[in-house]
Amino acid sequence: MVDEGKLSAVLSELAFTLATDFPLTAILDHLVERIVDVLPVTSAGVTLIDPGVSPRYVAASDESALLFERLQTDLAQGPCVLAFESGSAVAVPDLSVDHRFPEFGPAAVEAGLAAVFTFPLRHADGRFGALDLYRGTPGDLSGHAMEVAQTLANVAAAYLLNARAREETTRSHARFQHLAMHDALTGLPNRLLLQERIEQASRRAQRSGAQAAILFIDLDRFKQVNDTHGHQVGDELLRGVGRRLSGLLRPSDTLARLYGDEFVLLCEDLDDLRDVEVLADRIRSAFSTPFATSGTALTLTASIGVAFAGPGEYVTEVLIAEADSAMYDAKRRGLVHEVVDLRDAVQHNESGRLSRDLRTALTENGLDLVYQPLVRCRDGLVCGVEALLRWNHPDRGPISPPSIVAVAEQSGLMNRLGTWVLTQACTDAVRWRIDHPDSPFDLAVNVSARQLMQPDFVAEVTSVLAATGIAPRSLVLEVTETILIEDSERALLVLHHLKALGVRIALDDFGTGYSSLSYLHRLPIDVLKIDQSFVADVEHGSRGAAIVAAVTNLAHALDLVVVAEGVETRRQREVLTSIGADQAQGYYFAHPLPAAGIDGLLQAAAPGALHRPAGSAPGRGHSA
Incomplete structure (x- = not known):
């Protein structure tokens, strides 16, 4: 006889687990412990069977069930194996007179087992194993009891399918995370x-x-x-x-x-x-x-x-x-x-020499901009430049751009420095447009997270656009993933305001910070720049290329332009082109050039044919 009230409770409990992260063994243990309350059986067990692998028991309601499960797995014979192979329930109402299992039957009877009813754990593509129900006295289960048992087996199989899919997703995510954070x-x-x-x-x-x-x-x-x-x-x-x-x-x-x-x-x-x-x-x-x-x-x-x-x-x-x-x-x-x-x-450095020297450099034109060409992957067409800050300190020599930004942020000079860079770069770009009207291309300017979060930043950009006359659409402001760590909601609001001006937004150094593909659709960006640490790996086997390809495909699905940073070899360019990257930059194509050098580049090429053909690399190096 089936206890309908307890059956309803068990089904409800199992259904709840489908949406949880409970361990697989814990759920199966719960199933075999509760099923003896629902059906007229004395014990229950679950055995899993994978193709080409020996059966293994994973759950048993008591010691006797554990014994019978082990007996079947050790002998590789018994109702669970038959139910798995046939895909149908196997009923053995009296083991003493059933001769289908010549080794398991006598051993089980000697251990006190009289009857066993086994139900395959079925799913759409096959079977996982079987649910065994044991009785200490001979006798059949009713048709209704058999249906209930198969239903419970199906529920267990559904959980197994869900759990295995979740485990595979977890493993895939772990593999991707490892690849993303290690050199190939x-x-x-x-x-x-x-x-x-x-x-x-x-x-x-x-x-x-x-x-x-x-x-x-x-x-x-x-x-x-x-x-x-x-x-x-x-x-x-x-x-x-x-x-x-x-x-x-x-x-x-x-x-x-x-x-x-x-x-x-x-x-x-x-x-x-x-x-x-x-x-x-x-x-x-x-x-x-x-x-x-x-x-x-x-x-x-x-x-x-x-x-x-x-x-x-x-x-x-x-x-x-x-x-x-x-x-x-x-x-x-x-x-x-x-x-x-x-x-x-x-x-x-607030009271230190670097702070004072940077202030002096801003006042006395001691800073410079250089421009690194952006090249279209498929044909080598120069389609833009990125403005890069340079400071040749009178005593210490060249100061790296990250150091300049750090000193500026810590000494309260970031707004002033950012305005100078943006104004100078836009002024140069407008002059190039006037002198070379048939050679339009984009100007990319880096913006730090702290600079972006300043209350008057959008107004400052608006002022520079008006003062220099640059077309907003040709200006690309590059921000890094750190904007998502500090104050993401405010950062998103600022980015939307900038987009309203007509300015385009690039997410720079993708893969070195927050690095979640899931947030890309939330950002009002136009360009995704893949960091050179990933680009460097594309020629060293399939793993590095697979990561860049995955990011590129997702970016294209979101209608984003993909730029590869730090391209240094012909092979990197070939792989990136085959993957589908839109643009690239790096020492393979050109060193950063002063404004006059960009003038020379534009003058040296016919309109519409500004090419850096393969093999024109000036040497090894980086793009910042």
């Missing part, structure tokens, strides 16, 4: 994961008072290795460098590969500057042993830049940029490594 060639963390680790290190340092440092490691003459021995040997060498450097790490350190032959090491919990210098010497020593690649032993050296900062707040981009700058200084001066101590230079 070396398996090391990439720039995105490095930035996440630095932010975590910053928070820990503020709580504990510990100090941190960034070491920027650049392989000397690596391009010569590629040119002489080929890219396959070059890739082997990069993997070897990654493995060797990884062997020097403490558990708290993070080694990442940024682009090409550049590696960055984050060190936490440092006592003083001497710890960093000792580590730099260890890295240098690690390069004294040749690297074995395809039967060829290659000896390398590396230039190392170190940026050291004490506890307290510091700007992530400044640490990386200053370590990069120190590395180039070490390379230029022939040193093993160079150290920059940022504890005073950055954290307290």
Whole structure:
């Protein structure tokens, strides 16, 4: 006899679990425990069977059911196997007279089992296994009881299908996250994961008072290795460098590969500057042993830049940029490594020299803009430029753009700096349009999150548009994913106001910050710029290309223009073109040029034929 009240309760409970994240085993345990209250049986169990794999029991209502489930799985024989293979219920009202299971039957009877009724766990594409109902006395189940049991088995199968789909989605998401945060060639963390680790290190340092440092490691003459021995040997060498450097790490350190032959090491919990210098010497020593690649032993050296900062707040981009700058200084001066101590230079720059010097540079025209061409992937047509800020400090030499922005933000000069950049860039663009009316193209200008959030930013843009006369449609303002972290609702409102002016919006460095594909449809953007850390991986196997292709396809579905940043090789361009990227920029096409250089570029080409053909690369490098 079926207990209809309890049946209704069990069905309701199981239906609820379909929309939850309860563990699979917990749900099946609940099923076999409750089904004995609904049907005239003494115990129940569930066995799962995958094609080509031995059956495995996953749930049993009591010890006797556990024994019978194990017996069937151990012998690979019994009603559960038959129900799975046939797809139909199997009724054995009296095991003592049923001879279909010559091994299982006698063993089960000896253990006290008299009858068993088994129901396949069916789904649209097949079966998962079977639900076994056991009785200690012989006898049939009524037709209604058999129908109820099969219904419960179907409900269990539906949950299994839902749970497995959810698990596969979770695994796919985890795989995508891993690919997105690791370098495809070396398996090391990439720039995105490095930035996440630095932010975590910053928070820990503020709580504990510990100090941190960034070491920027650049392989000397690596391009010569590629040119002489080929890219396959070059890739082997990069993997070897990654493995060797990884062997020097403490558990708290993070080694990442940024682009090409550049590696960055984050060190936490440092006592003083001497710890960093000792580590730099260890890295240098690690390069004294040749690297074995395809039967060829290659000896390398590396230039190392170190940026050291004490506890307290510091700007992530400044640490990386200053370590990069120190590395180039070490390379230029022939040193093993160079150290920059940022504890005073950055954290307290409000009253420091950099702040005063930046103010002077703004007043006395000490800043410059250069412009990097944007090239249409399919035919090499130059279709725009991106304005890039430059500051050649009278004493320190070139200051990196992230450092300039950090100093400006911390010293209250961001609005003034941003207005100067926007005005100067628009003025140059208007002059190019006047001098070359048959060569229209876009002007892209970077806007920091803090600049965007200023109350008068939209009014400032409106004023610059009016003062310079630039067509709003030709101006592209580039913002980064950090706008979604600080005050996303206000940022979205500002972006909508800018769109109302006719200005276009680009999401810059996609993949290095918030990195959620799901929010793209909410943003009033026109252009998606894929960060160079992803572009660098497209020629190193299918994983990097798969990520860029997925992002490109989604962007095109949202009617966005896709720009690939930091293109450095012919192969990267070929892959990006085949993927469907619309535009690209990077040293493969052109170095950033002063305004006069853009004039020369426009004058050198016939209208409508501004091309950077394949093979015209001026050398290796980056686009910022």
